[in-house]
């Protein structure tokens with residue numbers, strides 16, 4: 001299991017947090033997602049053989065936000 005912290009720009013409310021959490025959370029191999037609206041972070045625990053940084057970036061972009 002790996003753990004990564006991403007910086008996310010553009011989240012402004014709990015709906016944004018939910019969009020990011022759901023978008024990343026539905027990826028195969030993701031064990032947990034904790035999004036901090038104030039800190040602008042997402043802490044993701046994942047199985048590195050199944051999913052990678054590019055997948056997180058894509059899912060977050062599809063939710064409408066940028067990874068720094």
Ligand SMILES: [Cu+2]
Nearest residue numbers: 012013015016
């Ligand atoms: Cu929002």
